[in-house]
Structure formats: structure tokens, C-alpha cells
Amino acid sequence: MVSNNLVELRDLKVAFDGIQVLHGIDLTVRRGEAIGLVGESGCGKSVTWLAALGLLPGKATVAGSVRVDGQEILGTPRSVLESVRGKRIAMIFQDPSSSLNPVLKIGRQITEALVLHRALTGQAAKAEALRLMDMVGIPDTRRRFDLFPHEFSGGQCQRLMIAMALAGEPDLLVADEPTTALDATIQAQILDLLIELRAETGMATIFISHDLGAVSQVCERACVMYAGRIVEQGTIEALFDNPRHPYTRGLFDAIPRLDGPRERLIPIPGTVPHPRDLPEGCAFSPRCSHAAIDCRSRRPDLSPMDDGRLLSCFHPVSHSTDLATVAANRVAEAVS
Numbered sequence: 001m002v003s004n005n006l007v008e009l010r011d012l013k014v015a016f017d018g019i020q021v022l023h024g025i026d027l028t029v030r031r032g033e034a035i036g037l038v039g040e041s042g043c044g045k046s047v048t049w050l051a052a053l054g055l056l057p058g059k060a061t062v063a064g065s066v067r068v069d070g071q072e073i074l075g076t077p078r079s080v081l082e083s084v085r086g087k088r089i090a091m092i093f094q095d096p097s098s099s100l101n102p103v104l105k106i107g108r109q110i111t112e113a114l115v116l117h118r119a120l121t122g123q124a125a126k127a128e129a130l131r132l133m134d135m136v137g138i139p140d141t142r143r144r145f146d147l148f149p150h151e152f153s154g155g156q157c158q159r160l161m162i163a164m165a166l167a168g169e170p171d172l173l174v175a176d177e178p179t180t181a182l183d184a185t186i187q188a189q190i191l192d193l194l195i196e197l198r199a200e201t202g203m204a205t206i207f208i209s210h211d212l213g214a215v216s217q218v219c220e221r222a223c224v225m226y227a228g229r230i231v232e233q234g235t236i237e238a239l240f241d242n243p244r245h246p247y248t249r250g251l252f253d254a255i256p257r258l259d260g261p262r263e264r265l266i267p268i269p270g271t272v273p274h275p276r277d278l279p280e281g282c283a284f285s286p287r288c289s290h291a292a293i294d295c296r297s298r299r300p301d302l303s304p305m306d307d308g309r310l311l312s313c314f315h316p317v318s319h320s321t322d323l324a325t326v327a328a329n330r331v332a333e334a335v336s
């Protein structure tokens with residue numbers, strides 16, 4: 001029987017030059033589902049998937065397990081990784097211009113991906129390339145087949161990257177900040193495209209973004225990452241309606257909300273620590289208005305809660321928690 005689990009990351013760890021940046025990620029991606037990875041810059045969102053796909057530079061040390069359909073791919077020969085990359089799991093990045101070859105016509109680039117992943121040749125490859133260009137919303141495909149990347153807009157280049165990613169008919173598309181470099185209307189179109197393509201093809205999606213609104217549109221589930229760990233994971237409804245980790249709550253409080261009374265935006269104080277200088281205990285504790293003494297000496301495990309979410313926090317917040325009052329009380333406690 002085919003398992004519903006497509007990709008399983010277990011205790012995935014990454015270090016660069018001996019400095020640990022990823023501290024044991026556990027994540028299961030089921031067939032067809034869309035999972036968001038959120039968190040501030042430097043939390044380890046991209047490194048997680050670059051490590052899983054064997055795309056990190058040689059100086060990186062990767063440990064743990066990455067299973068695709070039950071088959072371990074971490075530490076396997078290049079040929080095994082290459083049979084997974086593009087064909088089973090495809091990845092697109094923020095800046096399409098860095099992934100498209102500027103001196104090759106776009107049709108040729110898509111056709112080459114088809115030759116590589118599906119062994120299509122000649123007219124069959126061209127017909128399929130045109131179909132993919134059409135599928136991602138490029139108009140006038142026959143003429144545009146022979147254009148170079150610089151003759152397309154930024155949004156169209158991102159569409160073309162997606163077309164190339166679809167060439168291998170992947171089971172999972174990892175989209176790493178695919179809309180960050182685009183302006184707002186184009187961003188919305190690319191999000192719609194990702195949603196449509198998933199509905200049409202049934203492929204699973206990992207959507208890496210710092211934009212919580214975009215994540216809620218595209219995904220059913222999200223993982224919030226902080227300093228190389230997942231600190232909260234749950235359904236979009238659970239995380240949006242009732243974030244329990246003070247960091248998740250902080251991310252929400254820092255974004256403008258269109259659906260409710262206009263509230264003051266509260267930025268999270270401080271910055272993400274450098275992986276070399278992680279504090280003792282919970283890595284978020286120095287920035288957390290909810291932190292108590294135990295948070296500064298011990299690190300909470302990521303544990304299941306009654307509502308099914310996973311949470312790594314000794315003192316979770318709830319709807320009614322007023323973080324400003326909590327912070328004031330903690331200061332009072334410390335002084336007394």
C-alpha cells in the first residue's frame with residue numbers, strides 16, 4: 001500500500017564550519033498538502049529544504065534523515081539525489097533571474113528540463129513545453145518560446161520558473177519566497193497560480209514565506225521556525241485564531257490586519273540571534289515578554305497539545321493574554 005507520507009524529515013541538522021544552524025527538524029509532508037514555513041530571516045527555512053535536497057555547499061555538514069516515499073536520500077549517491085530533484089521534488093526561488101540562463105531561449109530551457117526529467121525529445125518536448133507555458137499563464141506561447149529571459153517581466157520569469165519546475169511532474173514543489181521580489185498585484189497572481197496548479201496536479205507544496213497572509217491563502221498547515229527549530233506547528237486556523245507560542249503571536253501582532261479593528265502594530269523587540277551566540281534555554285527567551293526564569297535555563301521540547309498542534313513553550317499565550325501586562329509583571333517579579 002502506498003503511504004500517504006511523501007517526505008519525512010527526521011532530526012535534520014545542519015552546521016556550517018562547525019556552527020549549528022539547524023537543530024533537528026521533524027516534519028512530515030503528506031501527499032497533496034500545502035505547508036507554510038514562516039519565521040524571520042535567518043531562522044533556517046531555506047536551509048531546511050536545501051539540506052533535504054542536497055543543495056548546500058560542501059562546507060555544510062548535514063545529519064538526520066530525509067525519506068521520500070520511504071526511501072532514505074540523505075547521504076545517498078548523487079545519482080539517487082538527481083533522480084529525486086526536479087522529478088519528485090522541485091524547488092523555486094525568490095529571484096527567478098538567478099535560476100534562468102540569460103543566454104538561452106526560454107523554450108530551450110524548458111525543453112531541456114523535459115529531456116532531463118521525462119526523456120521527451122523533438123516535437124513532443126516542444127509541444128509539452130508550450131503546454132506548460134500556457135498552464136502557468138504565459139500568453140502567445142508560440143512566439144514567446146523563442147525569447148530570452150530578459151524579454152519577460154519579473155512576474156513572467158517567476159511563471160517560467162514554475163513551468164520548468166513542473167517539467168518533471170514533481171510530487172512536491174518547494175517554493176522559497178516565490179513572490180518576495182514581485183510587486184503586490186503580481187504577487188497575488190503568482191499565489192493564485194500556485195493554488196490553481198496544486199488543485200490541478202495534486203502536488204504537495206512547501207511555501208516558504210515571511211508573509212503570513214500569503215501563507216494562509218496557500219496552505220492548510222504551517223510551521224513557525226525560530227533559530228533553527230520549529231517552535232509551533234498546526235493548522236492555519238489554529239495558528240491564526242489562537243497562536244500559542246509568544247513568537248507566533250509576535251509575528252501576528254507585527255502585521256497589519258484588514259479584518260478587524262485597527263490595532264497598533266507591535267514589532268517583536270530585538271533580532272534573531274546569530275547561530276554562534278544562541279542563548280541558554282529557549283532561544284526566543286531574551287525577546288519574549290512572556291519568558292520566566294525556567295525559559296532561560298531549559299529548552300522546551302516540541303510537544304503535542306490537546307488541539308493537535310505542536311508547541312515548544314513553557315508559558316504559552318492565549319487569546320486573552322495581554323503581552324504588555326505580562327511583561328510588566330515579569331519585570332516586577334524580577335525586581336522584587
Ligand SMILES: Nc1ncnc2c1ncn2[C@@H]1O[C@H](COP(=O)(O)OP(=O)(O)OP(=O)(O)O)[C@@H](O)[C@H]1O
Binds near residue numbers: 039
Ligand atoms: N552557505 C551558508 N554558509 C554559512 N551560513 C549559512 C549559509 N546559508 C545559510 N546560512 C546560515 O544559516 C542560517 C539559516 O539561514 P536560512 O537561509 O535558512 O534562513 P531563512 O529562514 O531561510 O531566512 P531568509 O528568509 O533570509 O532566507 C542563517 O544563520 C544563515 O546565515
